[in-house]
Amino acid sequence: LTKNKRGRSLITQKQPPSPPGLPIIGNLHQLGALPHRSLARLAERHGPVMLIRLGFEPTLVLSSAEAAKEALKTRDVDYSGRPISFCSGKLTYNNVDMAFTPYSEYWREMRKICVVELFSLKRVQSFQPVRTEVMDAFIQSVAASAAEGEAVHLGEMSFELTASIIFKIAFGRSFKGSLMDGKGFEKLLHETTALVGTFAAADFFPYVGWMVDKLSGLHSRVDRVCERFDGFLESVIREHLNSDKLKDDGHEDIVDVLLRIHREHVRSGATWFTMNNVKAILIDIFLGGVDTGAIVLVWALTELVKNPEVMKKVQDEIRHWASGKERVTEEDIDNLKYFKMVIKETLRVHLVGPLLVQKKTTAKTQMLGYLIQEGVRVVINAWAIARDPKVWDQPDKFIPERFNDSLVDYRGQHFEFIPFGGGRRICPGINMAMAMIELVLANMLHRFDWKLPDGMTPEELDMEEGFGFTSFKKVPLKLVPVDNY
Numbered sequence: 001l002t003k004n005k006r007g008r009s010l011i012t013q014k015q016p017p018s019p020p021g022l023p024i025i026g027n028l029h030q031l032g033a034l035p036h037r038s039l040a041r042l043a044e045r046h047g048p049v050m051l052i053r054l055g056f057e058p059t060l061v062l063s064s065a066e067a068a069k070e071a072l073k074t075r076d077v078d079y080s081g082r083p084i085s086f087c088s089g090k091l092t093y094n095n096v097d098m099a100f101t102p103y104s105e106y107w108r109e110m111r112k113i114c115v116v117e118l119f120s121l122k123r124v125q126s127f128q129p130v131r132t133e134v135m136d137a138f139i140q141s142v143a144a145s146a147a148e149g150e151a152v153h154l155g156e157m158s159f160e161l162t163a164s165i166i167f168k169i170a171f172g173r174s175f176k177g178s179l180m181d182g183k184g185f186e187k188l189l190h191e192t193t194a195l196v197g198t199f200a201a202a203d204f205f206p207y208v209g210w211m212v213d214k215l216s217g218l219h220s221r222v223d224r225v226c227e228r229f230d231g232f233l234e235s236v237i238r239e240h241l242n243s244d245k246l247k248d249d250g251h252e253d254i255v256d257v258l259l260r261i262h263r264e265h266v267r268s269g270a271t272w273f274t275m276n277n278v279k280a281i282l283i284d285i286f287l288g289g290v291d292t293g294a295i296v297l298v299w300a301l302t303e304l305v306k307n308p309e310v311m312k313k314v315q316d317e318i319r320h321w322a323s324g325k326e327r328v329t330e331e332d333i334d335n336l337k338y339f340k341m342v343i344k345e346t347l348r349v350h351l352v353g354p355l356l357v358q359k360k361t362t363a364k365t366q367m368l369g370y371l372i373q374e375g376v377r378v379v380i381n382a383w384a385i386a387r388d389p390k391v392w393d394q395p396d397k398f399i400p401e402r403f404n405d406s407l408v409d410y411r412g413q414h415f416e417f418i419p420f421g422g423g424r425r426i427c428p429g430i431n432m433a434m435a436m437i438e439l440v441l442a443n444m445l446h447r448f449d450w451k452l453p454d455g456m457t458p459e460e461l462d463m464e465e466g467f468g469f470t471s472f473k474k475v476p477l478k479l480v481p482v483d484n485y
């Protein structure tokens, strides 16, 4: 019997099973274009706890609710680290953000501040006027397309919508007409997400990896993105410092809050919270908050168009509760029981982050009777867990009714369904994300019927996924809105 550095007993010496790999690269070649699917197949053969090797990095892959529970609840603290990655490290001013920073006293302080100041229910509610204003403008532009009988590009529109909401919440001013309007911001954010999802050679091959990344052009790609983001954030911060009259409404936006925290820290003599922290947190919010919401909206509509009986049922419910109203309000949404099941089912079938955000063990520990060393990379295959046939009946089918009379939700307590992760590093943006997704989707379904263009049938709808940190609909969704107003 041994103890780990936290004094917890380790009663096993048994090593997890390891699928055979190749010399040097280990199992890297087995990840393929959709790693969550490849790893799920590998787990079918080798079990829910596997130790693979990505280059020189031993990596624990967990693929059952039971294993997720051990990592996110029973031994949460041992599994709360983050691996250092070249790209995310550069993008977050050397990991002085919250999402990618290793588990430490710094992370605990930062998380405490952010949860209280930025992500509290009160703060999320205070942004209700912003959500409503942006959503109204969005609905008007869809109505204009409906009047012309034009198909709309749901991916692009949803991105612009979530970007506009997060932009206004973060900076207190509109996305439209800003420095980042047009395709500039979308390109920048997508390049940033792609880089965060890139397997940099330096992360898996010590010494030679750095050279490989330099020769492959990764260094210059990362430098370009960092420079653009930094220039943009600098200008936003400067404007906030120079003027307090920029905001259209009287609310504190997120930059205001972060600058206030910065001032308070400087006043108290603390030195750890610098302008780089302010910028790095803003990067987290954009990386975490924009694409994710847009991706959920697109998948939800895709599934609804593919399943017309579900579409009818959910529209009937929304139109019943908001009958005669110009728009569905956030208060109305509490009544929409079936609608909420539709969103849950979307999050189950289409995990935005199918492998969550990678973790790292912070001490020697255990996993379902196996011994796990300190410093091991940990991948939780939330996608495989959400489709585990031992837990879910007909797991590949979109059946919102499965959540009828079920207490299972996505807040990190039900380990068979963890789209936002769980444990101490659970997504702090759940309330912000759900408020945005629910309001917009409810109104899209209330006001419009959605038809496939060019006589396409629901069976012909392409469901292919693309992957790069997030998992999105690969073939853009185009639908013709029919105004119901």
Ligand code: HEM
Binding pocket: 098, 099, 100, 111, 284, 285, 288, 289, 290, 292, 293, 296, 352, 353, 356, 357, 358, 419, 420, 421, 422, 423, 424, 425, 426, 427, 428, 429, 430, 432, 433
């Ligand atoms: C549908 C929308 C969203 C999904 C599916 C999602 C999913 C996730 C997941 C899976 C994690 C990793 C959890 C873990 O390691 O166990 C995470 C972390 C995080 N998310 Fe989200 N997220 C969403 C929206 C947001 C929003 C709107 C924000 C902010 C405005 C946000 C900010 C963050 C941050 C800062 C972290 C890192 C937390 C930490 O490491 O302490 N997310 N999110």
